[in-house]
Amino acid sequence: MSAIxxxxxxxxxxxxxxxxxxxxxPAKRKRQRFVEKNGRCNVxxxxxxxxxxxxxSDLFTTLVDLKWRWNxxxxxxxxxxxxxxxxxxxxxxAYIRGDLGHGHDDSxxxxxANVYNFPSAFLFFIETEATIGYGYRYITEKCPxxxxxxxxxxxxxxxxxAFLIGCMFIKMSQPKKRAETLMFSQDAVISxxxxxxxxxxxxxxxxxxxxxxxxxxCKLIKSRQTxxxxxxxxxxxxxxxxxxxxxxxxxxxxxxxxxxxINSNSPFFDLxxxxxxxxxxxxxxxxxxxxxxxxxxxxARTSYTEDEVLWxxxxxxxxxxxxxxxxxDYSQFHNTFEVTTPPYSVKEQDEKSSLPSPGPVxxxxxxxxxxxxxRIFSFDGVPLTEAPESKLPSKxxxxxxxxxKEVLKTxxxxxxxKASSTGDLPLSVQRLGSLVGQGEAENHLQLKPFKMGSEAHxxxxxxxxxxRLFPIPAPVPGPSLNLLPASSGRPEDNLPPKLRRxxxxx
Numbered sequence: 001m002s003a004i005x006x007x008x009x010x011x012x013x014x015x016x017x018x019x020x021x022x023x024x025x026p027a028k029r030k031r032q033r034f035v036e037k038n039g040r041c042n043v044x045x046x047x048x049x050x051x052x053x054x055x056x057s058d059l060f061t062t063l064v065d066l067k068w069r070w071n072x073x074x075x076x077x078x079x080x081x082x083x084x085x086x087x088x089x090x091x092x093x094a095y096i097r098g099d100l101g102h103g104h105d106d107s108x109x110x111x112x113a114n115v116y117n118f119p120s121a122f123l124f125f126i127e128t129e130a131t132i133g134y135g136y137r138y139i140t141e142k143c144p145x146x147x148x149x150x151x152x153x154x155x156x157x158x159x160x161x162a163f164l165i166g167c168m169f170i171k172m173s174q175p176k177k178r179a180e181t182l183m184f185s186q187d188a189v190i191s192x193x194x195x196x197x198x199x200x201x202x203x204x205x206x207x208x209x210x211x212x213x214x215x216x217x218c219k220l221i222k223s224r225q226t227x228x229x230x231x232x233x234x235x236x237x238x239x240x241x242x243x244x245x246x247x248x249x250x251x252x253x254x255x256x257x258x259x260x261x262i263n264s265n266s267p268f269f270d271l272x273x274x275x276x277x278x279x280x281x282x283x284x285x286x287x288x289x290x291x292x293x294x295x296x297x298x299x300a301r302t303s304y305t306e307d308e309v310l311w312x313x314x315x316x317x318x319x320x321x322x323x324x325x326x327x328x329d330y331s332q333f334h335n336t337f338e339v340t341t342p343p344y345s346v347k348e349q350d351e352k353s354s355l356p357s358p359g360p361v362x363x364x365x366x367x368x369x370x371x372x373x374x375r376i377f378s379f380d381g382v383p384l385t386e387a388p389e390s391k392l393p394s395k396x397x398x399x400x401x402x403x404x405k406e407v408l409k410t411x412x413x414x415x416x417x418k419a420s421s422t423g424d425l426p427l428s429v430q431r432l433g434s435l436v437g438q439g440e441a442e443n444h445l446q447l448k449p450f451k452m453g454s455e456a457h458x459x460x461x462x463x464x465x466x467x468r469l470f471p472i473p474a475p476v477p478g479p480s481l482n483l484l485p486a487s488s489g490r491p492e493d494n495l496p497p498k499l500r501r502x503x504x505x506x
Contacts, residue, residue, distance in 0.1 A: 031305075034221050034234060035284050039179065039301035063167045064174075071171060075164050082160055083129070086153055087122035093145055094121060111143030129157050175298035178291050181206040182300040183255075186334045188283065189313040190262075191341045197262045197349075199239075201304065202315050203287060204255035204333060211289030211298070214250040216241060216258055220267050221303075222281040237267050239283065252289070254328055255318055262346050273311045273343035281306055312341035 035041055055062045063071065090112065094100055099110035100117065114137045115121050124137040128150065139146045185202040192198070205211060218239035225231050239260050242248045250256060262268045271279065283304040291298050313336040318329045342349065 031280070033303060033305065034282050035301055035303040037302055041301075060163070060167065064171050068171070071168065075168065078160060078164055082156070083122070083125060086129070086156075087118065087125040089149055090115065090125055090146075091118045091121035093143070093149065097143070109140055109142050111140060111146045113138050113140060125153070128153065173294065173296070175291050175294065175296045178207075178298045179300035182211075182287060182298075183330075183333060184285060184287075184300075184302040185315065187308045187310050187313075187336065188304045189310045189315065189336055191312055191314050191339050193259060197341075197346050199260040199262060199268065199283075199309070200257050200315070201285065202255055202257050202333065203250070203252065203285075204328075204330070205252045206330075209292045211250075211252050211287075212292055214252045214287065214289035216248050216250060217286045217288075218258075218260065219284040219286070220281060221284055222267070239267070240265070250287075250289075254326065255330075255333060257315060258285075264346075264350075266346075268346075270345045270347045272345040272348065273341075275345070276306060276309065276311055279306045283309075310336060311343070312338055314339045 033042055063074065066074075093111055094115050097111050099108075099112070099115065102108040102110060102116075104116070112121075112124055115124055120137065126132070127134055127137060139150060183204040183206060188199060188201040190197065190199050193200070203216065218241050220237040220239055221234050222237070223231070223233045224235050241258050241260050247259070260266065262271070285302050285304070287300045289298055290296070316332045316335045316337060318332050320327050320329065344352075
């Protein structure tokens with residue numbers, strides 16, 4: 001760790017490199033993998049029935065796909081059987097012509113000179129097939145059937161050589177072994193990068209020769225059930241590793257960390273540290289590229305199960321700057337260390353961030369010592385201290401009896417007239433003074449219902465609260481808009497004559 005801090009500074013803190021101290025899931029029974037760590041697909045095809053003939057129609061690919069021991073066996077058997085058959089045909093020609101009994105007779109001209117038994121016929125075929133040409137055994141001009149067999153042997157030998165040697169060459173030059181020098185990290189990790197929760201793993205190239213047009217893809221293998229009740233075993237879903245940004249196109253000259261951002265479009269949107277213990281899935285990683293030396297396409301594969309995904313970990317750095325070059329330390333390629341990571345899923349974090357923050361709670365008794373209704377502003381922007389009569393609706397008018405007791409009296413209203421409270425009066429007569437008696441703070445000013453047009457309406461204090469107006473700014477200096485004459489007498493004297501008569505009648 002001291003070497004890492006020297007490379008990356010003192011701010012680079014390692015919380016815990018001991019994997020056993022992390023939040024570990026309970027032990028699970030080892031389950032079957034879909035793709036092995038070495039990239040081999042763990043799938044076998046059975047009960048093909050009559051479909052096995054398709055393998056014979058593509059014989060060359062079938063031979064290439066066979067294991068080496070079967071390829072070598074087929075190679076040896078093919079040449080051995082072909083040689084024995086062709087040698088037998090030469091022996092049959094010599095037997096039919098009677099050349100076997102005149103093997104050492106110099107006056108007799110056979111079809112093939114010095115072929116008088118099967119071993120000599122086999123040696124003649126080998127010398128002809130391999131174009132050795134010792135000169136001791138040869139075809140004479142008096143054997144037309146031997147000439148035809150010689151042409152057939154040459155054509156058949158060329159076909160067999162091209163098929164078997166080509167098959168062996170393709171199998172030996174397959175880029176599968178090139179995938180052995182492409183490394184994947186043993187584990188995948190989940191931690192934050194640039195403020196976002198990401199699933200990450202590491203890839204590396206052990207050779208100095210580059211992988212041209214290297215591209216990486218990820219598949220999530222997980223069984224699921226559709227809303228219609230259909231069960232999909234080993235359903236495959238794509239994991240975005242930078243298709244839109246081009247991050248999936250790799251320049252693989254040094255180890256790279258591949259990142260999958262977990263967002264609302266990710267299959268891991270609702271995956272948390274606790275739910276990871278109960279999940280069952282497999283992440284298949286496919287790396288493809290062109291081998292620079294041979295020009296052939298190479299594919300390397302691996303997979304990560306849920307037990308191989310470490311929550312709250314990050315990979316140790318492996319790059320360091322030396323004298324004139326960068327050095328890669330592959331001894332730290334698979335190592336991780338713990339970092340601070342929220343244990344919640346991205347879905348839970350989004351839901352928490354979308355909740356509104358609680359605002360301050362105001363108590364009505366703490367605001368200027370007034371109740372909620374007393375904080376209703378009048379039309380002229382001045383706080384209105386309502387009398388007890390104005391706290392009731394307009395129809396049940398509150399009146400004060402002579403003995404100081406309050407009696408509710410409902411005013412009769414005609415179909416074309418409605419009762420109005422003081423808030424419905426013109427602006428000039430909205431505010432009325434109150435007469436305060438001894439020992440009581442009631443407003444003795446009584447207003448009787450008066451007739452208004454058919455368009456008049458009733459607006460009580462509760463309606464004024466519902467249609468609360470914004471406070472009007474302080475009046476600017478200018479001519480006064482108050483139409484009521486200033487008077488030092490009673491407030492009733494400032495009312496119009498009609499209202500004074502109505503109040504006096506009451």
